[in-house]
Amino acid sequence: MTELQWNAFEKFRNEFKAECKKWALISNELSSLQKDSSLKDTPPYPLENSIVYNKALDEITAEDEIHLIVIGDNPGKEEQLTKNQKYLVGQSGRIAEGFFRRNSELCTDFRKNVIILNKTSVHTAKTSHLKYLIKNGTDNVRNLILESQTWMAEKTAELHKSLVENTAEGDFVPELWLVGYAELKGKGLFLPYRDNLKKAYIYSAKCQNMGTNLADSFDKAWSKVYVYQHFSMNRFLIDLKSYQKENPNDSLKISLEKLGCKHKAEIFNY
Numbered sequence: 382m383t384e385l386q387w388n389a390f391e392k393f394r395n396e397f398k399a400e401c402k403k404w405a406l407i408s409n410e411l412s413s414l415q416k417d418s419s420l421k422d423t424p425p426y427p428l429e430n431s432i433v434y435n436k437a438l439d440e441i442t443a444e445d446e447i448h449l450i451v452i453g454d455n456p457g458k459e460e461q462l463t464k465n466q467k468y469l470v471g472q473s474g475r476i477a478e479g480f481f482r483r484n485s486e487l488c489t490d491f492r493k494n495v496i497i498l499n500k501t502s503v504h505t506a507k508t509s510h511l512k513y514l515i516k517n518g519t520d521n522v523r524n525l526i527l528e529s530q531t532w533m534a535e536k537t538a539e540l541h542k543s544l545v546e547n548t549a550e551g552d553f554v555p556e557l558w559l560v561g562y563a564e565l566k567g568k569g570l571f572l573p574y575r576d577n578l579k580k581a582y583i584y585s586a587k588c589q590n591m592g593t594n595l596a597d598s599f600d601k602a603w604s605k606v607y608v609y610q611h612f613s614m615n616r617f618l619i620d621l622k623s624y625q626k627e628n629p630n631d632s633l634k635i636s637l638e639k640l641g642c643k644h645k646a647e648i649f650n651y
Contacts (some may be wrong), residue, residue, distance in 0.1 A: 431461075469497050502533070561569075
């Protein structure tokens with residue numbers, strides 16, 4: 382990373398760690414809800430951390446080159462274990478890691494060149510269990526799920542823009558992959574994240590009121606934001622292969638860009 386990129390990353394990491402400590406203050410309220418939410422469809426498992434900071438961020442150094450920010454949903458069963466406390470280390474993460482390992486033309490090591498974040502740091506065994514927390518939790522719990530999504534969207538966009546703006550000539554221009562299509566549309570769980578992320582890439586209202594076209598009102602980093610199906614259940618790979626079958630002349634890189642832009646338009650109405 383350049384010095385300015387590293388400074389932006391360190392700032393984000395320190396702030397994120399502090400926020401997770403603050404959010405964890407209501408872990409006692411969360412843990413009982415998290416256990417209850419999993420009773421109907423999840424085998425018993427040790428619930429060790431209600432709020433999960435991604436400790437893999439502490440392993441990133443100034444010498445690392447960041448190619449991607451990948452945004453998952455929320456920490457699952459394996460992610461919340463004290464021995465892990467890292468994002469996308471379960472089955473979904475192994476699928477993502479294997480994808481980049483098999484496609485060396487992307488020149489990206491999923492565990493070395495990727496910053497992995499989530500839309501919220503609140504753990505549930507399955508993402509859908511967040512609905513139980515929202516329905517049955519106190520105002521503190523509901524506010525936390527909303528606040529954490531808003532904070533993550535705004536701060537992740539800020540980080541991404543800083544990485545893009547301070548990329549050295551000849552280096553990768555970092556992309557942001559927003560994975561998990563279903564809960565970003567309709568009445569999905571992550572509409573607050575979606576809406577605040579988009580807002581964070583738009584220039585000020587003053588700029589727009591001066592007659593700027595919508596396409597020109599977005600920060601330049603917005604062009605490096607893509608939306609995909611989640612890695613879980615092989616949905617990312619199935620979707621990509623379907624696109625490639627319909628567009629056999631496109632390279633993998635072009636296929637990813639076009640597919641990511643297609644879903645981006647669908648999700649963000651842009």
